[in-house]
Amino acid sequence: MKPLPRDFYLNDTVSVARALLGCVLWRRLDGELLAGRIVEAEAYLGANDMASHARRGLRSPRVESMYLDGGHAYVYFTYGMHYCMNVVTQEADIAEAVLLRGLEPLQGLESMRTRRPKAKRDLDLMNGPGKLCAAMAIDKALDGAPLNGKTLFITPRDIEVREEEIAVSARIGVENSGEAAPWPLRFYLRGNKFVGHGPMR
DNA sequence: TTATTGATTGACT
DNA sequence: GTCAATCAATAAA
Known part of the structure; x- marks a missing residue:
């Protein structure tokens, strides 16, 4: 499976966020290959978005x-203990x-469990931004990394995702974050059990 | 220079 | 439901 082309990431950010649902994030780590399907994502819109860094x-x-x-990664450290990963869009x-x-773990589950000892069920392995980074060993070293590389890449959907399956x-x-707080910029696969939070909150 | 606050998680009442 | 952990970035002074 080929990584997504650079053009994929140059679309408007909301479209990219929606299009990423169902795609698969891969991480190569010491010869083993980890994978998770993206089931929950949020768009951050830069200068005018008061919720954005x-x-x-x-x-x-x-x-x-x-x-x-x-087509690059933005990884940041927060709350003194967690990493979160973004997919950079636009020029x-x-x-x-x-x-x-939120990701649905697909491959390398045993390896993920060793880094997520507190996850009781496979459901809890990657159902949060900090959790998925821990499971996939994503940290500051991958900040700025290209998403078509050897250690980190994203491949196209291997499942069908209809527009009406995407909840907002x-x-x-x-x-x-002021007026930006209620903006409808969180997207997830409706009913998918690997989505962290429900529609509310 | 000091103070406040997180794009969170997990434990606990 | 509440709250502590734990620290870097940012804001305030």
Whole structure:
């Protein structure tokens, strides 16, 4: 399976977020290959989006990779203990991205369990942005990495996803982001059990 | 320089 | 439902 082409990531960010649902994220780690299907994602829209790390055009070492051109990873450390991974979209210097919030584990489950000892069920392995990074050993070292590389890449949908299967809600955890808080920029596969949160919150 | 706050998770009442 | 963990980035002073 070939990685998604660069053009895929240059579309408008909401379209990319929707199109990523059903696609598969791969991680090569010490000779083993881990994989998870994207089932939940959120769009972050750059300068005018007060929930984005790049709000007001803010440019700092942490968010620099958000300004790369589409098809790279933006990985950041938060709450003093978790990493979150974004898929950067748009041309260079436009800071938009898609946060991966939930994956369905497909391959390398045993390896994932060793890094997610607190996950009681396979359901809990990757049903949150911090959880999926832990399961796939994604950390600061992969910040800015291309998404068509050897250690990290995304392949097209291996399942059919109809538009009506995509549910929409406000983003999670951005209550203090002013007018951007209720924006309908969270997308997930309706009824998929690997989605972390329900429609509300 | 100090203070506040997270694009979260997991344990606990 | 509440709340602690744990620290870097950002805001305030």
